[in-house]
Amino acid sequence: MIRPDLTGQVALVTGSAKGLGRELLLTIAGCGASVAVHYRTSGDEAETVADLARERGAPAVTTVQADVTDPDEVTAMFDAVEADLDTVDVLVNNVGAFAPRHWTDIDYDTWQTVFQTNVDATFLTCRRALPTMREQGYGRIVNVGYASSEKGMVNPKNAPYFMAKASVLMFTRMLAADTQDDGITVNAISPYVVENSDEFPEELPRGRPASYADMEQAMLFFLDEESDYISGENVEVDGGWLPEKV
Template identity: 70%
Template sequence: MIDTDLSGRVVLVTGSARGVGRELLLAAAERGASVAVHYNTSDEAAREVAEAATERGAHDVTTVGADVTDPDAVDDLFEAVEDDLGTVDVLVNNVGNFAPVHWEEMDTDQWHGIFATNVHSTYLCSRRALPAMREGEYGRIVNIGYASSEKGLISPKNAPYFMAKAAVLMFTRMLAGDTQDDGITVNAVSPYVVENSAEFPDELPRGRPAAFEDLIQAVMFFLDDDSDYVSGENIEVDGGWLPEDV
């Protein structure tokens, strides 16, 4: 297990009221960070996560609701976190809707929603976090991608999601290069099927979905101080999934 020490760090995980985001935030809490639980509409779930984070050893905890596809709401989100905990040292861009609908059957709002939640939220939150990170000469940004999306693998059923996640990975590499002299690293973790997924293929690599802990270990590698020369990279947590399996 990677024993990353996050004591003294302020960690914001978008979409951390449930699912992968919840588990990543609690893992940061266990490592001594001050954590910001972000939610959009799940305020009750966010309060439960905040209580769990305190029990697991978080230095301090706050909960903030915001639509991270809205620039003004993102500004308000960061201002609230800064007021309660201090400037954000670690940002995990986890928000991203998924709609298993053939692209021709998807309405325009669904299409734009996929890109807004996956790409625009990552851009807006990263842009807002960077000034303070640059000033402090320290920052860690981890974006959640999707396995094999950077390889041109596009299923007609999931086309906009794959395309959006490919954009997230391209943004990750660009931002890593743009911050290489600022004490900031920007990386991505890309799962295939995770244990909380709504649908499971008939066959899975290694006979199981990715456990939350599999993703936690990949993210913690990027957050560890000993990984400060690793930037612009993507770890696929997919058990060896092959593109032709789609």
């Protein structure tokens, strides 16, 4: 596995008290970075992850609570991380709700939640992170997308999630273009089904879901110092999945 030396860097991973976010954060901690464990309601789990991050070798660890769809709370979250850890060099946007139902069965509040947690949250965290990254002339942003969501996939089930993730990937490329002279890279990693999913399709590429290690490998590639010319890219961690249009 790629194992970049992230000593001296500070990473914030949203939604890192559980699931994929937790594993991505612990992997970064194992590379020597200081880390901020973000949570909204899972405070006890966040403290457990913080302890594990210290065991993995993170020199400094903090936990921070915020609703990342709220502009004021996002600002306060970054203020707290910068007060405790001095800066944010790496931002991983992992938060994002989904609604695996036919679009006609999704109520408006759920529709809004999917877009807010995926699109609005990514916009708010990037908007707050970039001034600091620009000032220091360095930054790495990795957004979590969804495989094939920008390939014109048509599926009435989970439609807001596909639409939201397509927006995230478009935003990723726009940010990459806007930061190309600032020492910052902005990329995305996009799974199909990850090992912590609540349910699995009958058929999976290569007979299995994406493992945490698969996702970590893609993320670490973008965080590696030698990947500093690669920006605006999306790695689909999907085993070669190609959905049929319906």
